[in-house]
Amino acid sequence: MEFLQKLQISTHNEGISTGSKWLAGHGVVINSYSPVDGALIAAVSTANKEDYDQVVTKAQEAFEQWRLWPAPKRGEVVRQIGQALRAYKEELGKLVSYEMGKSLQEGMGEVQEMIDICDFAVGLSRQLHGLTMHSERPGHRMYEQYHPLGVVGIITAFNFPVAVWSWNSMLAWICGDVCVWKPSEKTPLCAIACQHIITSIFEANGVPEGVSCLVSGGREVGEWISKDERIPLVSATGSTRMGKAVAVNVAQRLGRSLLELGGNNAIIVTKNADLQIAVPAAVFGAVGTAGQRCTTTRRLIIHEEIFDVFTNKLLHAYQQLKIGNPLNPENHVGPLIDKDAVQQYLHAIEECKNQGGVFLTDTGVLDGEAYSSGCYVKPCIAKVAHHYPIVHKETFAPILYLIPYKTLEEAITIQNSVPQGLSSAIMTTDLREAELFLSHAGSDCGIANVNIGTSGAEIGGAFGGEKETGGGRESGSDAWKNYMRRQTNTINYTNQLPLAQGIKFDIS
Template identity: 35%
Template sequence: MAASRVSWAFDSPSNRGTRESSSTVGRIAFGTGHILPGAGPRDQSRDRAPSRTIVPVGEQATTKVVSSLISGRPAPDAPGGTLIVPNPARLDEVVAEARLGDATTFVDACRAAREAQPAWARTPAPVRGRAIQQLGRLVEDNAETLARILTREIGKPIAEARGSVKEVVDTCNFFVSEGRRLYGMTVPSELPDKQLFTFRNPVGVAAIVTAGNFPVAVPSWYLVPALLCGNAVVWKPAEYAPSTSEALAQLFLHAGFPEGVFHLVLADGPTTFEGLSQALGDGLVDKVGFTGSTEVGRRIGELCGRHLQSPCLELGGKNPLVVMPDADLDLAVEGALFSGFGTAGQRCTSLGTVIVHERIHHDFLGRFTRAVERAPIGDPFADVLYGPMMSARFCDRFLGWLDRVQPHHRLSGSTGTGRITRANPREGFVGDPEAGLYCHPTVVDGVTMDDDLYKQETFGPIVGVATFSTFDEAMGLANGHGYGLSSSIYTRDPLNVFRFREAISAGMVSVNNSTSGAEAHLPFGGNGRSGNGSRQSGVWVLDQFTRWQAMNWDYSGRLQKAQMDVAEVPADPSFRLAE
């Protein structure tokens, strides 16, 4: 994948403009700019997507009401307001009504987790693994329902939604056995009658904040290993995917974990930051995991640093795909198409810029453009490359990036740019473009290192194309923006592969494959603007949710001093061999 991330801002003006304050308990229409009765004044500054009435009487019965789950029990009120979440593929259909918590909700969840965690840590790790096993089976048995909830709420094509759910199962399957392999070591001592040991101990309470573009797969990367290692968790998912998050939370709550070790908090960004600040200040949180934007990741890092904690940060990406002159061009086009436009480009691992050798640039661009033009786009329950943007907030943000197109750029890939509508149609569109938040795919040729489209993550269906003449020039383009999450090279030459691997700054490298696509047993994470070097998945994530403890046991019956009481081994350094 995975992963993926959205630009989730604690203090984003667009967040503030689409929610009520905690002092005014009304209802808001998330992602449309519509505030329902009782919510207060309306901010029209972000209404770039067309307005709709999103709570028709006939749809009320299908709307799922969800709230925070503290120790397994729904929160009784909504101090943070109530969020109305529409289906981005059918804006007249309401998916969820989310009753949001406030900073106190978050702190209360952390306090409950603190109280429950010691008993869970004393539970033998293989027994904790049994709960992970049961969770995996529950997810597997509910896979189709969970996938359909996900598609309806964020518009991810159903095939990708099923893949995301499968990734949760894969993660559980991997960590079941890690419950029997939380190994320490027996280390020889330099002193007699003395043994040295190492142990993995849980960190305590983990606060996990995740984005909504992968609302089940990415949370499982944190939650499953954290719980297996004996921690209690407080999970704050993206507020725009509350129905999917609540569904996954219910599966956790029915998997056998004891009361108090798993909590779900639904809240917006600024509220979460306030609650996290208080919880850290009160000593209730020992580890923070965050998947989101680089800007918010910096703030999380600063906050945790003040408490001498190192968070696990999985942030944005501007992922390069280098096409060497010896590449299989059809394969490279196929990889670029999925990398750049799968999930409507709303992944942290989405392709940012294709970097093509000048000798094959024209040929590649022609093939790539034709592939993008022919790709089916539309109804996410159909067989399409991608569906709608996740919400009007992300749609508006993407349309803003199109304003960064410069005169030296050449556009291709569709019959228009921006929103797909009847007035601005996409040839071959699947379904009704007016029903949802659909955008044209855009290929931007002529991208240079001076362009904003090169420097910044764009998070939407737009791919830049740049040209290089030497390998060093290609690597300069691949690394120059400062992100370091995912990367790809298409070539038949092993020398190119290993030179690329050595020179690229990304934490993940694909060879003749897309920039997106994680497996549960490989480390996932980035460097630079993409993260702080922490890794998720596989055995590597265990270092995020455990602390190493060293123990020495001296049974000699006397005080032995390391370095000072070590036996000498006499030697004859003057010895020489005779010829």
């Protein structure tokens, strides 16, 4: 395919890079198969421990130089990366769609998120502010400033194979850090394409080799990163199970971890909801990326007075969904990432049925020539009780659970009853209902929306969640502080040295 050639993706690719230099990997070879048609796209060489150590050493060397660049100069490099991403938006968006399986519109949208975070980071490069304060001692000045942290390890998941890396790397770079990226072994080509795109920008600006490093591989690479004392911050996106393992490894060496883990997101639909808004928000939130977003809508908590009306409208909308090749912009839903994901989908459906759930739509795997990869499934809806164990689990698939409620307080309790705490939403035209949902007694999630769905986030706001979602914050607001170390400074500009609590110490 032409877009693969433009992104310098061949039938065999090295998956280890320190920037312009691509290293021969001595690990296993990963084959990347497209869930769209089951075709083998390309093979990728991965790292062994010696390869990994070589990359981190180069990153350490690069940090010694990169941290001395003025932040606005680093921002200028990121600005040029944003321009390059604009030029490659179509090609990279198609690769994301083809290798991961999300719709072409979503693939393009993911690249746009990368462009947006570049723009955000450029402005931020001139605003890495500290804080001044008054000292209790005369003739003293106190302030706080932020310094670059060092090597940042970035572990990303398959469902957003490029955007989440950019959320971390663009901010880390303008802060003066260097990055070592371990992409998902299910989408290695997207990472390789990104590295190719930025290489020419780095070379043209004399950026030190090692500021952007790529280490492809399996679970072992993530373990090396999480246990590596040379890496002060590990940003990991993925399952809660994976995040807990990373958190333990990083904590044992007293490092920092930034975790973006699972979600089990709900929309509360009150009897005062505008259904013209609520229905499309629920549908897009539930079936976008074939239910493989951490912000996917997995539960609809619907007031009992409108439960049947809303459900009928939802079912009508589901009948209009087009499932198929995501590179065809007319299709709404693409495939799951692989056949393991399909089995998880089927297993969750059986669990739901066994626990008492009633499915209101067909379920199962689609067959036929158009679905030859075996990864296309039917988005489905089930009426459940909120105490069913399956409802409290995150299944990365387009399964939507409907739960009736009587009072808003009950609905909020139901929403907050799951272990995860990423995204949430309420659909209402009642100001009091909206404000209660956003109050201390409301949603316990990191994201709480009114009259928009749970999926999607603007880069200007910090993204992340609570409880088993990990507590991390990426992207906008003051998330940049994660990538820097804070230092308090006190300057005495007198010829006296006042000691604490009036202690006298005479050396004359």
